[in-house]
Amino acid sequence: MTRLGVIADDFTGATDIASFMVKAGWRVVLFNGVPDEAFAADGVNAVVIALKSRSIPAEDAVCQSLAAADWLKEQGCDRLFFKYCSTFDSTAQGNIGPVTDALMRYLNTSMTVLCPAVPDNGRTIVYGHLFVNGELLNESGMRHHPVTPMTCSSLKTLMEAQSGGLCDNVTINTVKNQPQEISARLTALEGKAKYVIFDVLDNADLLAVAQATARFPLVTGAAGLGYAIAALDTQQQDLSGHDMHIEAAGFAVVxxxxxSSMTNQQVDFYQQRASSLALNVEKILHDANYLTSVANWVLDHAPEALAPLVYATQPPQIIEIVQKSYGAAFVSEKIERFFADLARTLNAAGFNKFIVAGGETSGAVTQGLNIRGMVIGEAVAPGVPWTQVLDEKKWVILKSGNFGNSDFFLKAQEYFHD
Known part of the structure; x- marks a missing residue:
């Protein structure tokens, strides 16, 4: 059985692709970081490792990714998939380019694919330009991202600025109307292009990409390609269902x-219906008693019908003011550490269900809860599944910033059962 090893650059990205592959019928396990021990992967189609490597120094991201590749190979993974965000989150220095190059050297391969398309979530590619819900990437809300603002939509421009090779494009006309020519096109690009960008408008196009790159030892992209790879593996599909029983007993928190613009909408929608508390960044930075104060507020509202919401989500203009005063990296790190400490405190107080929005926040919460492995359950929104911590009655849902509809926090709680 072919086994795919997935290296994801953040935790929500890991659950995203795991969910899509489970939806296609695969059995998937997910680990938070590189495990210390071997894993009996019998009957498993994909093993996913969630790193926290998206925004760290490039050399550290490369080191972590190579360690993950080593472990996945030891577990019998035949191919590797480098999973990054469907909005190609990165800076001019990386980390998508440096990690991709390092993995290509590790596997001794001269060509790979760049495929951040996820049509189910509005991410499409036309003539090598990435679109988010019909808008060019640089015209979407991602241009205001506090850590990795995306000011260009050309995947070729973005990748070549941070990598050691050239990109080329398989255009939509070839993908849709001349699929028999894709193989010849790839052969013609050998020795000329290191990274191939396929235009993608729908899931049928993703299947064409998966088929064309089936022999690549390394592929890179977002969850859509993961779904297509799993869907092509029809002989090993298990569509019997992956429903997960999430106990209503215990407390939940958001x-x-x-x-992101979508999370701002989700917070606005939810705080009109449930108790909510906006975090004070100044107090996070300077008040040693603030964690206790926030935890007590959550505990006071825990018995209510809807889970209380604690949020640092703010419009971009407000975040920019705070970042100018203290520095973006410093503020982000302090907020993440606060969320990790808050999750740990609440878990000790009886909270066993955590609904989390944001890639960096999700990574912090999983660290705070000391989560090493997870079983992937049913998706609340495309690419956003409920997960159960291995061997524990503890459930976590981790949402990338722009995923889900405005009622996501509310909808997630519909999965609780007595």
Whole structure:
């Protein structure tokens, strides 16, 4: 059985692709970081490792990714998939380019694919330009991202600025109307292009990409390609269902750190219906008693019908003011640490269900809860599944900033059962 090893650059990205592959019928396990021990992967189609490598120094991201590749190979993974965000979150220095190059050297391969398309979530590619819900990437809300603002939509321009090779494009006309020519096109690009960008408008196009790159030892992209790879593996599909029983007993909390436009909408929608508390960044930075104060507020509202919401989510203009005073990296790190400490405190007080928004926030919460492995359950929104911590009655849902509809926090709680 072919086994895919997935290296994801953040935790929500890991659950995203795991969910899509489970939806296609695969059995998937997910680990938070590189495990210390071997894993009996019999009957598992994909093993996913969630790193926290998106925004760290490039050399550290490369080191972590290579360690993950080593472990996945030891577990019998035949191919590797480098998973990054469907909005190609990165800076001019990386980390998508440096990690991709390092993995290509590790596997001794001269060509790979760049495929951040996820049509189910509005991410499409036309003539090598990435679109988010019909808007060019640089005209979407991602241009205001506090850590990795995306000011260009050309994947070729973005990748070549941070990598050691050239990109080329398989255009939509070839993908849709001349699929028999894709193989010849890839052969013609050998020795000329290191990274191939396929235009993608729908899931049928993703299947064409997966088929064309089936022999690549390394592929890179977002969850859509993961779904297509799993869907092509029809002989090993298991569509019997992956429903997960999430107990209503115990308390739930919503923790939101993303400042994306969609998460802002979700916070606005939810705070009109449930108790909510906006975090005070100044107090996070300077008040040693603030964590206790916030935890007590959550405990006071825990018995209510809807889970209380604690959020650092703010419109971009407000975040920019705070960042100018203290520095973006410093503020982000302090907020993440606060969420990690808050999750740990609440878990000790009886909270066993955590609804989390934001990639960096999700990574912090999983660290705070000391989560090493997870079983992937049913998706609340495309690419956003409920997960159960291995061997524990503890459930976590981790949402990337722009995923889900405005009622996501509310909808997630519909999965609780007595």
């Amino acid at each position: 923790l939101s750190g993303s400042c």
